[in-house]
Amino acid sequence: MDLFDHPDNxxxxxxxxxxxxxxxxxxxxxxxxxxxxxxxxxxxxxxxxRAEFIEKYFETIVDLRARGFAVVAFDWRGQGGSDRLLRNRRRGHVDDFADFVVDLETVLQRISLAKLPGPHTALAHSTGCLVLLLAARRLRTQIDRAVLAAPLLGLGEVGLPQRFVCPLAATLSAIGFGAAFVPGQAGKVHMPFENNPLTSDPLRFQRSETVMAACDRLEIGAPTVDWLAAACRAMRQVFDPRFGATMPLPVQIVAAGQDRIVSTRAAEAFARQTRSARYLEIPGARHELMMEDDLYRDQFLAAFDAFVDDSALDDGARTRGRAVG
Structure with a gap:
C-alpha cells in the first residue's frame, strides 16, 4: 500500500x-x-x-530530515496500511504486545539497520513507547538511544480506575470476548476539536481528520478487549522493580502535563525507578506532542535535540550502524 498524498498533507x-x-x-x-x-x-x-499511520507523521519526518537524519516509519500490525488482524478492519486488535515487538524487530533488521546509517535513535509515541521498552534489552546493541513522547505506562481518564479496568479486561478476554470492542467505545474514530484530548492545535487536528476522511482505509476504531488486556500485561511487566534497574537503553521521557489518554504520573514513576531514564514534563501540553501547538511542540523538539546531541552518550553510540545499502 503506497503512501497517501493529500494537498493538506x-x-x-x-x-x-x-x-x-x-x-x-x-x-x-x-x-x-x-x-x-x-x-x-x-x-x-x-x-x-495506537490507531496511527505513517501519513500522520509527515510534518515530523520533514523536521527530522532537515536536522540531518534519515527517517524510517512504519505501521504496526492491525493498523494503517499494514495487515489487519480481524475480519472487521476497524477493530484495533492484538493478542499480545510481544507481537508488536516482532514488528519492531522486523523493521529494524530489514530496513533501519540494513539500509540506513547509524547512530540509531528511536522516537516513539504512546503505545510505541511501551513496545520499545519491552524490547529494550534485546535492542541495546541495535538502538543507541530513545525518546519517548507521552508513553503508555498507565491508563489516563478511561472511566474506571486502572486497578479495575485491567482485571475486567483480562476476565472478558478469558471468557471469549477478546475480539469485541472495549465496552462503551463501539468503534469510535472521529471526535470534535472542542475539548479533544489529543492536541490544542486546530490545524494539526483537522489535518489528521482530513486525511482519515479522504483515505478511510488508514483508520481504525476503538481497541478490542484483547488489546487492552495485552496493554495491561505489558505495563505490569515494565513496572517490575527489576525491569528499570537493569534496563540498559538510554531514554528521554517527555510527558504531556495535560494528558488524558495516558497517565503522566505513571511515566514520572517509571523514570524514578529506571536508572537509564531522564524525565521532562511539558506543562499544558496534551497527548500528541508531535501534533501539538507550536508552543508545546517546539519544547518537545528542543528536548529531542538536546538528548540526541548529549556529549555524555558513549562513543560507541556515535559510531555504530551499517553503511547505507
Missing amino acids: PVPEGGVSAMVETVDRVRLRTARWMPTQGPLRGTVTLLQG
Missing part, C-alpha cells in the same frame, strides 16, 4: 515505501527517507501510537 519527497513480512507472516507497511540537509547525523526510527 503532501508526501515528503524522496521517500521509498515497501512492505516487509514478519516471521509470523504479517505484512507491515514501511517508508524511509534520507535527510534533506547534511551532515548526516544517523537514523531515526519512528514508533507511532
Whole structure:
C-alpha cells in the first residue's frame, strides 16, 4: 500500500515505501527517507501510537530530515496500511504486545539497520513507547538511544480506575470476548476539536481528520478487549522493580502535563525507578506532542535535540550502524 498524498498533507519527497513480512507472516507497511540537509547525523526510527499511520507523521519526518537524519516509519500490525488482524478492519486488535515487538524487530533488521546509517535513535509515541521498552534489552546493541513522547505506562481518564479496568479486561478476554470492542467505545474514530484530548492545535487536528476522511482505509476504531488486556500485561511487566534497574537503553521521557489518554504520573514513576531514564514534563501540553501547538511542540523538539546531541552518550553510540545499502 503506497503512501497517501493529500494537498493538506503532501508526501515528503524522496521517500521509498515497501512492505516487509514478519516471521509470523504479517505484512507491515514501511517508508524511509534520507535527510534533506547534511551532515548526516544517523537514523531515526519512528514508533507511532495506537490507531496511527505513517501519513500522520509527515510534518515530523520533514523536521527530522532537515536536522540531518534519515527517517524510517512504519505501521504496526492491525493498523494503517499494514495487515489487519480481524475480519472487521476497524477493530484495533492484538493478542499480545510481544507481537508488536516482532514488528519492531522486523523493521529494524530489514530496513533501519540494513539500509540506513547509524547512530540509531528511536522516537516513539504512546503505545510505541511501551513496545520499545519491552524490547529494550534485546535492542541495546541495535538502538543507541530513545525518546519517548507521552508513553503508555498507565491508563489516563478511561472511566474506571486502572486497578479495575485491567482485571475486567483480562476476565472478558478469558471468557471469549477478546475480539469485541472495549465496552462503551463501539468503534469510535472521529471526535470534535472542542475539548479533544489529543492536541490544542486546530490545524494539526483537522489535518489528521482530513486525511482519515479522504483515505478511510488508514483508520481504525476503538481497541478490542484483547488489546487492552495485552496493554495491561505489558505495563505490569515494565513496572517490575527489576525491569528499570537493569534496563540498559538510554531514554528521554517527555510527558504531556495535560494528558488524558495516558497517565503522566505513571511515566514520572517509571523514570524514578529506571536508572537509564531522564524525565521532562511539558506543562499544558496534551497527548500528541508531535501534533501539538507550536508552543508545546517546539519544547518537545528542543528536548529531542538536546538528548540526541548529549556529549555524555558513549562513543560507541556515535559510531555504530551499517553503511547505507
